[in-house]
Structure formats: C-alpha cells, structure tokens
Amino acid sequence: MTTDCSFLDDLDLDDDQVSFAEATREAHDSDWGTKPGDEVLPDAVVYPESTADVSTVLEAATARDVPVTPYAAGTSLEGNAVPAHAGISLDLTRMDAVLDVRPEDFQLDVEPGVMGSAVDDAAGEHGLLFPPLPSSGSISTVGGMVANAASGMQTVKYGEVADWVLELEAVLADGSVVTAGSKAVKTSSGYDLRDLLIGSEGTLAVVTRATLELAGRPAQIRGGRAQFETLDDATAAVEDAVQSGVDVAKLELIDAESAMMANAYSGTDLPDRPTVFVEFHANHGVDEEVAFCESVFAAHDATLFEVAEADAGMDELWEARKDLAYAMQSWDPELTPLHPGDITVPISKYGDAIRYAKDLADEHDLLIPCFGHAGDGNVHYSVLVDEDDPDAVERGEAAYRDIVEFAIERGGTCTGEHGIGLGKREFLVREHGEATVDAMRRVKRALDPTDTLNPGKLFPETVDGHRVRDGDQ
Amino acid sequence: MTTDCSFLDDLDLDDDQVSFAEATREAHDSDWGTKPGDEVLPDAVVYPESTADVSTVLEAATARDVPVTPYAAGTSLEGNAVPAHAGISLDLTRMDAVLDVRPEDFQLDVEPGVMGSAVDDAAGEHGLLFPPLPSSGSISTVGGMVANAASGMQTVKYGEVADWVLELEAVLADGSVVTAGSKAVKTSSGYDLRDLLIGSEGTLAVVTRATLELAGRPAQIRGGRAQFETLDDATAAVEDAVQSGVDVAKLELIDAESAMMANAYSGTDLPDRPTVFVEFHANHGVDEEVAFCESVFAAHDATLFEVAEADAGMDELWEARKDLAYAMQSWDPELTPLHPGDITVPISKYGDAIRYAKDLADEHDLLIPCFGHAGDGNVHYSVLVDEDDPDAVERGEAAYRDIVEFAIERGGTCTGEHGIGLGKREFLVREHGEATVDAMRRVKRALDPTDTLNPGKLFPETVDGHRVRDGDQ
Known part of the structure; x- marks a missing residue:
C-alpha cells in the first residue's frame, strides 16, 4: 500500500525538508520493537523545522487522505513510530531547540525533538533537574516521552513525565494549532487536553512545543544496592519499603538472570542474584x-x-541497569527477546507478578529475565526464545500473554510506560472494556476524523485481522 | 424554560429517589457563587444510589433531550452545579460510601458523594492521609473536587486532587459506563480519559466511583506563621521560598484586610498586616x-x-484561614463579594499579581482582600462592592476582569481550582484561544452529542448573549 505524496513538493518547504530517497525512508520504517519483516516503508519523510511547517504538512495530508506518522528517535518499543499505513513519516528531530529557560519559575520550553538528556543539561546549568527523565533519556526525545506517557527511575519519588508537563503546543490533523495546559502550576480552566494528548502516541495531534517543570537538585544524594538470597525476599523487601513509606528516589530490581546478562554486556561484576538498586534524595536527614x-x-x-555518597562507581551500576535492554538482546545470538515491554501492578501485587513470570519460565522452559522500576510496581519482562523453534515461539507467546493478563486481572496495566502502539493493541479492550475504548475512539474521531494521524495504532484491528484505518470502520 | 420530566416516574427507581417538590428543587437551584436572582430551578431532582441508577437516568434523559446537571454539596463558586437549562438535578449525595480501603496499596475506592474529610478520616485509620484535600474538604465532595479539578493547601508539596486520582468509573450521557485510568500508579495504556474527565465539570460524564491514592503521614510536622511589615515583603518572601526550594507543605498568604476580616469573623487576633502561614512535613530533619x-x-x-510543633493553637489559625470565604461575606452587610474566585500565575509573577490587585483597589476605591495558596502562585480575590451603587459595581466589575486578565497575560490561568462554570466562561477563549476551545467543543460533542450533561457550562455563550445549549449552535 502506497500513497501519493508528490503534493509535498508543492508545499512551502525547503528541498532538504522532504525526502523520497529509499535510504531515508528505510531509516523510518521501524522502531526498537519492530521484528525483521515487520518494517513498513513510509512513502516520504518530511523534516519540519517549525510549528508552521507541521501545520502545513498536516493540513495538506488530511485534505489528501495521506497518513502522517510522527517520528523522532525511533526508540519506542511497541511500534508506536512505525508508519503502519505508509504515507508520511514526520521526522521532528530538527525541532530540537531549548527555546527558553525560566529558572525563576522552574520551567523551560522545548521543541519536541530535543533529547531528554539535553533537557536535564539545560536545567542543570541553573542547579535544576528534570526529575522524571526516562532511563533512555540520552536516546529518546521529549516528543516521544510525551507521546508515550513515559516515566523513569525517579518516578517512584517524583512522578511520571506527564506530571512535569505544564503546557503543550500541538497541531491537530486539520492543521489548527492548540495550546493545552497552562504555565501556572495548576489550572481548572476547561478540559484537560494536555493530559489527553500525553500518551496519545501521535494519534490525536503532533506536539510542537512543551513547557516542562523542573525541580531543585537535592542537597544530599546517596546511592547503592542491596542483594538478596532469593527473588521472593527481594520483592518482599521492595513492597515493604514502599508500604513503610521509605522516601526513596530510585528503587529498581534486577533478577539473577538480568544481573548475569548485565555482567556479560556491561562488564560489571554483579553477583548473579536478585539485586535492588536504590538512591535517596533529601535536603536534610538523608542518612x-x-x-x-x-x-x-x-x-x-x-x-x-551498600549505600554511599553517589560516586563514579555507582554511576557504573546505573549504566549497567540502563543498558539492560541491550544486554538482553545480545545475551545469546540464538535467542531473541519476544515482545520486550512492561506491565505495572499495584505495589502489593509486585512480588506476585515477578513470581508468576518466573513460574511461567520454569513451566515453559524459557528464559524470562525481569527487571524494572520496582517501586512503581513496574516489571520489564523479556521472553527470550529461539525464533527458529516454532514450539518455543508458541510457548513464549503464551507466557508473554499470561504475564500481561496477570497485570490486567490485578487492576494493573498492560503497558506502564511504552504505550500501546501496534504491540499491545490486543490488550486495550481487555484492560479498559468495550465502552471505554469506544469513548477513546469517539475522541479520536472528534479530533482526527480522517484518521490522518498515526493510523493503525493504539486501537485494535477489528476487520478480519487486516490493518484497517480507524475511519474505515 | 422547563422540560417534561414525568418519564422519571416510569424508570426503575424508588419513589423517594425522585422529587418534583418545590422545596427540593429550590435546594438545587444555586451554588455558593450564585447571586440572588440568578438561581435556576431544576424541573426535578433525582437521587441515584448506584451506578446503574445514574446510567438509567442518563440514558432516558438523553433519549428525551432533557438536561442533567450533577449536584452534590453545592459549594462550587462559579455556578458549576447550577442547572442552567433546568431539567434534572442529579443529586449524588446518597452515593457517599467508602467502598474499599487498601492500605497495602495506598488506595481507597469511594463513591462521588463522600465528603473529602471522610476520605481523610478513612485514610487516617490506617495512618495515611489524602494529601490534596481542599480547604473546603469538610463541606465538599470527592465528586465535586474531581469535577472542578480542585486543590488544597498542601498542593504546594503534594500536588492537586488530579494527581491523586488513579481510576474513575463514570457514566456517559448515553448511559454507557467507562473506567478511566488504572489502579497501577502509572499507565500508558490508551487515551488518558481520567484526566480528561477531571475538571470537566460534569459536562462529559458523571463520576460514580473514584480510586484515590493516599500517602503516609509524615513523622514530623511543624506549623506556624510569619508576619511582614509590607505586602511586597510578604510576597517576595513567598516567591523566594519557592524559588530557593524550601520544602514546605503549606504556604498561604493573607493580606492585612483578610486578617482584619478573619479576626472579626473567627475571633482570632491576627495583627492586621500581611501574614504567611506555613507548615512543614518531613520524616527527618524538619527543623x-x-x-x-x-x-x-x-x-x-x-x-x-513563629513555628512550633503542630498544636491546637495552630489549628485555630488554620480554621481562620479556611473560613476566610465566610469572613469576606459577613464583613460588612452593605458590601457583597463580586465574583469571588481565584487565579493562578507562575510563581515569579505572584507578587506582581497581588500588587496589581491592590493598586486596582486603590485606583477604584474598592476593598479587594486577597489570600490564597501562595506557594502555588494562587490568588483568591474578593472584590467587595455595595451592589446598590451602580458606579461601584461597574468599577468592581472592571477590577475583577483586570485581575483575571492579568493572570492570563502572564501565562497563568483564569481559574486555579474552581473551574469555569458559568462565571468564567467569558475568559475561556481569551485564555486558550479559539482553536483550543474548538478542540474542547469537539470532545464535548463526541462524548455528549445531545448536550445532555450540564449544558451551558464552561463554553462561552455565543448567540446574542442568550444561554444556548452547545448542540444548538
């Protein structure tokens, strides 16, 4: 399926803002979660450099029924940035400016293509930080974080990215420019379109500017790790710490398999047993x-x-933790991570969720390393299978679905911080129910009646298993 | 304008759930912000006792084009609960159960008619608290707080009510029941309908159950007050405290006029000078x-x-602060508060906003006491006028509008925590712009195409100054 994108040449864009080159299109056919063979080539790639550019492209594409899929770093996991129905890949990486920093208000304005780490750097110049920065902050953009409702290691103390977004400028499918939210820290003025756009995965609008809130750097930081003989001890300790109200800024667990893989990939020497990483932030009384x-x-x-003042040694451990996704991929050339992603459960169910995944691994004779933002009840799983072994794939698929179902059945969510994309569509109705998903569809149709923006994402395919655009139904 | 509500007798409701009695209808014709003469009688009052009851009423009302306006404590300020187009006042006060408390997950489930203070009490039995409880918590309901995106004195440290809502069950105009959000502390699954419903003032759905998040009680609490010779000193101190990163749990300012009125009403002996109330929460190092x-x-x-361990003396001060709204009303029998409400600005503009209000008071020879959640950049104003003096009313109206415009022009909001209702409709487009308000209208029409729910609210009247229902346009 291809669309006629020749109209792009007639728009008020510079030549270097539009590409039909195969290499460029191929660079936009997938994200980190795309399996070989599942790539979808866009028909064109457009590089907007301003809000006006985005508006021009969206208005023209909508008029011609050409899909537009926003793209930036391409580090999403669930296919969120894959141009499932071809059309235009709207690459926002040229809109990467930090527009304004207002330390007196703990605020900065950025364009969507700016890297998360650049936000933290800009804040750092004023002694501030962007607390919810995802672990992937150095390789993911603010636009992607906003689109996928991301969070990070410090979410246990500071909340999610969504909690630190004050205002969004965004372009709707018809080209109109909206401003959602306020630069005041609170507002009750009209509908909260800001939080509606956050996590909508580019299906409702394209974010062109974000005002983010910052926080002061804590005077005292301590970091370190704890180890446990058994996984059950480790998860019980995590639950108890949260339930006891320990004021922890990071509370991460990696299981023995993950530790083993981290060592192999990152050269760390973690004991191959359950390890909990911790960090504490305070102005007083941190010890x-x-x-x-x-x-x-x-x-x-x-x-x-083992907890000490944060130092380089601790940074290495954090790096190993951040690189776990790579570590799983490179562990065994014969094993591929099947649908790597995450679930989140209420904290009292955290140990049960990890235990359940481990039992499934035993039952199905699979390797399922687990890690994640334990303090949030968040589990990143990776079901490793030999894709040349159909039986192993089938067992892996079953285990994957069972892990996700487990979370949903306990009041949790099928995706804690990576969105629905293509990968988790089958669980949307299961988690929210038909009536709720229908309400979501009504919102989609209200703001994007032609289904121009990122079609095929988030909502389940309903017609004969064939990818259909929402407007077709 | 009246509607035929006789169909209510045919629904599956008990006799005592439906009232056409004039006294009952009169008890639902206004809220705290309604001026005499602006009341609107509903044609009937219905008291649902379950989600199914709400669904039954909404489905039937939508089928008959009869407006439904949710009502509970009636303590809103902007006319949010006034049945502007008559029809049914849906009184949710019978749905006031605390359904479940899960201290192991810091969660509880409540019905919408439960009082905020009852939430705090239920949490307190487990050593927990509901941090964003509004000052009006003992006289306002969870449903009202959610509908109006409320916040409270502790928002400066803990965030708004919206930040502590995990999941909402709600009924759409067509009677369908949706569940928005998750019982996990974070989710990126589908559109964030939860935050879309929060602050939508009953115009998109009727909330029938809320899962709220709780927090542990801090081990150390200190409370007290500071006084300043001048208002500029006080506001500069507030700004500096926030900008310096003081970890304060309450940071409230009342000006000299407010102190004077509080003394007269509450019997306190506050010096008639700018006073800042503070409270500190910590587990360690509070001193x-x-x-x-x-x-x-x-x-x-x-x-x-003057700061000490929280004690009864401090509680009295807090009571005086909480009762300020009453104090303003009763200060002078000849003076009426014109449009009492609030604005919020970025913290660096807080002092300017207060100074501007005071300059307007001088310029227009008016009394404009100001107080509010200073740490949030929040200003509660009360323009006191003699309503029998048309010139004073005109000057008062001008001052009121100028105060609100000031906030909007500085990136702030026309309403920090009381919603738009009827009172602030004229500022909605001014604050958000036409395109953004149009997007809000599209969402409204998508979820409530017949404009059944709370018609006339939030969106500006556009036809000859006459109240029109959204669907009419």
Missing part, C-alpha cells in the same frame, strides 16, 4: 532515611546493603 | 527545613517567624 531502608531490607534477609 | 525557611523570610524583613 536517617538510608538507615530506615536498611532496617526494612534487613527484615527480609538482605545479604548486602 | 533544619524550618530554619532554612526562616533564613529566607528574614532576608525579606519578616517581623515575626
């Missing part, structure tokens, strides 16, 4: 808080609790 | 934080800084 956490962990038989 | 705040305030010539 009392560390001691409190240590006492909670001790009650769950921690075999090691 | 260091208090000292930090004191040093910041000292740099702005605080004449008093």
Whole structure:
C-alpha cells in the first residue's frame, strides 16, 4: 500500500525538508520493537523545522487522505513510530531547540525533538533537574516521552513525565494549532487536553512545543544496592519499603538472570542474584532515611546493603541497569527477546507478578529475565526464545500473554510506560472494556476524523485481522 | 424554560429517589457563587444510589433531550452545579460510601458523594492521609473536587486532587459506563480519559466511583506563621521560598484586610498586616527545613517567624484561614463579594499579581482582600462592592476582569481550582484561544452529542448573549 505524496513538493518547504530517497525512508520504517519483516516503508519523510511547517504538512495530508506518522528517535518499543499505513513519516528531530529557560519559575520550553538528556543539561546549568527523565533519556526525545506517557527511575519519588508537563503546543490533523495546559502550576480552566494528548502516541495531534517543570537538585544524594538470597525476599523487601513509606528516589530490581546478562554486556561484576538498586534524595536527614531502608531490607534477609555518597562507581551500576535492554538482546545470538515491554501492578501485587513470570519460565522452559522500576510496581519482562523453534515461539507467546493478563486481572496495566502502539493493541479492550475504548475512539474521531494521524495504532484491528484505518470502520 | 420530566416516574427507581417538590428543587437551584436572582430551578431532582441508577437516568434523559446537571454539596463558586437549562438535578449525595480501603496499596475506592474529610478520616485509620484535600474538604465532595479539578493547601508539596486520582468509573450521557485510568500508579495504556474527565465539570460524564491514592503521614510536622511589615515583603518572601526550594507543605498568604476580616469573623487576633502561614512535613530533619525557611523570610524583613510543633493553637489559625470565604461575606452587610474566585500565575509573577490587585483597589476605591495558596502562585480575590451603587459595581466589575486578565497575560490561568462554570466562561477563549476551545467543543460533542450533561457550562455563550445549549449552535 502506497500513497501519493508528490503534493509535498508543492508545499512551502525547503528541498532538504522532504525526502523520497529509499535510504531515508528505510531509516523510518521501524522502531526498537519492530521484528525483521515487520518494517513498513513510509512513502516520504518530511523534516519540519517549525510549528508552521507541521501545520502545513498536516493540513495538506488530511485534505489528501495521506497518513502522517510522527517520528523522532525511533526508540519506542511497541511500534508506536512505525508508519503502519505508509504515507508520511514526520521526522521532528530538527525541532530540537531549548527555546527558553525560566529558572525563576522552574520551567523551560522545548521543541519536541530535543533529547531528554539535553533537557536535564539545560536545567542543570541553573542547579535544576528534570526529575522524571526516562532511563533512555540520552536516546529518546521529549516528543516521544510525551507521546508515550513515559516515566523513569525517579518516578517512584517524583512522578511520571506527564506530571512535569505544564503546557503543550500541538497541531491537530486539520492543521489548527492548540495550546493545552497552562504555565501556572495548576489550572481548572476547561478540559484537560494536555493530559489527553500525553500518551496519545501521535494519534490525536503532533506536539510542537512543551513547557516542562523542573525541580531543585537535592542537597544530599546517596546511592547503592542491596542483594538478596532469593527473588521472593527481594520483592518482599521492595513492597515493604514502599508500604513503610521509605522516601526513596530510585528503587529498581534486577533478577539473577538480568544481573548475569548485565555482567556479560556491561562488564560489571554483579553477583548473579536478585539485586535492588536504590538512591535517596533529601535536603536534610538523608542518612536517617538510608538507615530506615536498611532496617526494612534487613527484615527480609538482605545479604548486602551498600549505600554511599553517589560516586563514579555507582554511576557504573546505573549504566549497567540502563543498558539492560541491550544486554538482553545480545545475551545469546540464538535467542531473541519476544515482545520486550512492561506491565505495572499495584505495589502489593509486585512480588506476585515477578513470581508468576518466573513460574511461567520454569513451566515453559524459557528464559524470562525481569527487571524494572520496582517501586512503581513496574516489571520489564523479556521472553527470550529461539525464533527458529516454532514450539518455543508458541510457548513464549503464551507466557508473554499470561504475564500481561496477570497485570490486567490485578487492576494493573498492560503497558506502564511504552504505550500501546501496534504491540499491545490486543490488550486495550481487555484492560479498559468495550465502552471505554469506544469513548477513546469517539475522541479520536472528534479530533482526527480522517484518521490522518498515526493510523493503525493504539486501537485494535477489528476487520478480519487486516490493518484497517480507524475511519474505515 | 422547563422540560417534561414525568418519564422519571416510569424508570426503575424508588419513589423517594425522585422529587418534583418545590422545596427540593429550590435546594438545587444555586451554588455558593450564585447571586440572588440568578438561581435556576431544576424541573426535578433525582437521587441515584448506584451506578446503574445514574446510567438509567442518563440514558432516558438523553433519549428525551432533557438536561442533567450533577449536584452534590453545592459549594462550587462559579455556578458549576447550577442547572442552567433546568431539567434534572442529579443529586449524588446518597452515593457517599467508602467502598474499599487498601492500605497495602495506598488506595481507597469511594463513591462521588463522600465528603473529602471522610476520605481523610478513612485514610487516617490506617495512618495515611489524602494529601490534596481542599480547604473546603469538610463541606465538599470527592465528586465535586474531581469535577472542578480542585486543590488544597498542601498542593504546594503534594500536588492537586488530579494527581491523586488513579481510576474513575463514570457514566456517559448515553448511559454507557467507562473506567478511566488504572489502579497501577502509572499507565500508558490508551487515551488518558481520567484526566480528561477531571475538571470537566460534569459536562462529559458523571463520576460514580473514584480510586484515590493516599500517602503516609509524615513523622514530623511543624506549623506556624510569619508576619511582614509590607505586602511586597510578604510576597517576595513567598516567591523566594519557592524559588530557593524550601520544602514546605503549606504556604498561604493573607493580606492585612483578610486578617482584619478573619479576626472579626473567627475571633482570632491576627495583627492586621500581611501574614504567611506555613507548615512543614518531613520524616527527618524538619527543623533544619524550618530554619532554612526562616533564613529566607528574614532576608525579606519578616517581623515575626513563629513555628512550633503542630498544636491546637495552630489549628485555630488554620480554621481562620479556611473560613476566610465566610469572613469576606459577613464583613460588612452593605458590601457583597463580586465574583469571588481565584487565579493562578507562575510563581515569579505572584507578587506582581497581588500588587496589581491592590493598586486596582486603590485606583477604584474598592476593598479587594486577597489570600490564597501562595506557594502555588494562587490568588483568591474578593472584590467587595455595595451592589446598590451602580458606579461601584461597574468599577468592581472592571477590577475583577483586570485581575483575571492579568493572570492570563502572564501565562497563568483564569481559574486555579474552581473551574469555569458559568462565571468564567467569558475568559475561556481569551485564555486558550479559539482553536483550543474548538478542540474542547469537539470532545464535548463526541462524548455528549445531545448536550445532555450540564449544558451551558464552561463554553462561552455565543448567540446574542442568550444561554444556548452547545448542540444548538
């Protein structure tokens, strides 16, 4: 399926803003979660450099029924940025400016293509930080974080990206430019279109500017790790720490398999046993808080609790934790991670969720390393299978679905921070129910009646298993 | 204008759930912000006792083009609960159960008619609290807080009500029941209908159940007040405290006029000068934080800084602060508060906003006491006028509009925590722009195409100044 994108040559864009070159199109046919063979070539790639450019392209594309799929770093996991119905890949990476920093209001304005780490850097010049920065911050953009409702290691203390977005400028499919939210820290003025756009995966609008909130850097930081003999001890310690109100800024768990893979990939020397990484932020009394956490962990038989002032050694551990996704991919050339992603459950179900995944691994004779933002009840799973072994694939698929179903059945979510994209569409109705998904569809049709924006995403395919655009139904 | 509500007798409801009695209808014709003469009688009052009841009423009303306006405590300020187009007042106060408390997940489920203070009480039984509880928590319901995107004194530290809502069950105009959000602390699954419904003032759906998040009670609490010779000193101290990153749980300012009125109403003996109330929450090191705040305030010539362990004396001060709305109303029998409400600005504009209001008071020879959640950049104004003096009313109206415009022009909002209702409709487009308000209207039409739910609210009247229902245009 291709669309006629020749109209792009007639728009008020520079020559270098439009490409029909195969190499360029191929660079926009997938994201990190796309399996070989599932790529979809866009018919053209457009590089807007301003809000006006985005508006021009969207208005023209909508008039011609040509799909537009926003793209930036391409580091999404669920196919969110794949141009499932071809058309235009709208590459926002040239809109990467930090437009304004207002430290007196803890705010900055950025374009969507700016990297998360650049936000943190710009904030750092004023002694501030962007607390919800995802672990992938150095390789993912603000636009992607907003589109996929991302979060990060510090979400356990500071909240999600969504909690730190004050205002969004965005372009609707018809080319109109809206401003959602306020630069005030709170507002009750009209519908909250800001949070409606956050997590809508580019299916409702294209974000062209974001005003983000910042926080002061804490005066005291401590970081380190704890180890446990058993996985059940580790998850019980995590649950207890959260339930006891330990004020922790990062609370991450990696299981023995993940530790093993991290060592192989990152050259760390983590013991191959369940490890919990922690970090504490405070202006006063941080060591009392560390001691409190240590006492909670001790009650769950921690075999090691090693926390010190944040230093380079700790940074290495964090790097290993951040690189786990790569580590899983490169562990065994014969094993491929099947649908890597995440679920999130209420914290009291966290240990059960991890245990369930491990039991499934045993039952199906699979390797399922788990890690994630434990303090949020978040589990990143990776079902590793030999894709040349159909039986293994079938068992892996079953295990994957069971893990996701487990989360949904316990009041949790099928995707904590990577969106629905293509990969999790089958779970949308299962999680929310028909009536709720129907309401979502009504919102989609209201703001994008021609289904121009990122068609095929988020909503389940309903016609004969064939990808259909929402407007077709 | 009246509607035929006789169909209510045929629905599956008990006799005592439907009332056509004039006294009952009169009890639902206004909210706290309604001026005498602006009341609107509903044609009937219905008391649902379950989600199914709400669904039954909405489906039937939509089929008959009868407006339905949700109602609970009636303590809104902007006419949010007034049945502007008559029809049914849907009184949710019978749905006031705390359904489930899950302290292990810091969660509870409540019906919409439960009082905010009852939420805090239920949480308190488990050593938890509901941090964003509005000052009006003992006289306002969870449904109202959610509908109006409320916040409270502790928002400066803990965020708004919206930040503590995990999941909402709600009924759309067609009677379908949706579940928005998740019981996981984070999700990126589908559109964020939860935050779309929060602050939608009952115009998109009727909330029938809310899962709220709770927090642990801090081990250390300190509270007290500071006084300043001048209002400029006080507001500069507030700005500096926020900008310096003082970890304060409450940061409230009342000006000299407000202090005077509080004394008269509440029997307190506040000096008639600008006073800043503070409260600090921490598990460790609270006294260091208090000292930090004191040093910041000292740099702005605080004449008093009195902070101690929270005790009954402090509670009295907080009560006086909470009762300020009453104090303004009863100050002078000849003076009426014109459009009492609030604005919010970025914190660096807070002092300017207060100064501007005071200059307007001088210019127009009016009394405009100001108070509010200073740490949020929030200003509650009350323009007091003698309503029998047309010239005073005109000057008062001009001052009111100028205060609101000031906030909008500085990137702030025309309403920080009381919604748009009827009162602030004229500012909606001014704040958000035509394209954004048009997008809001498209969402309204998508979810409530017949304009059944709370018609006449939020969106500006556009036809000859006559109240028209959204669907009419």
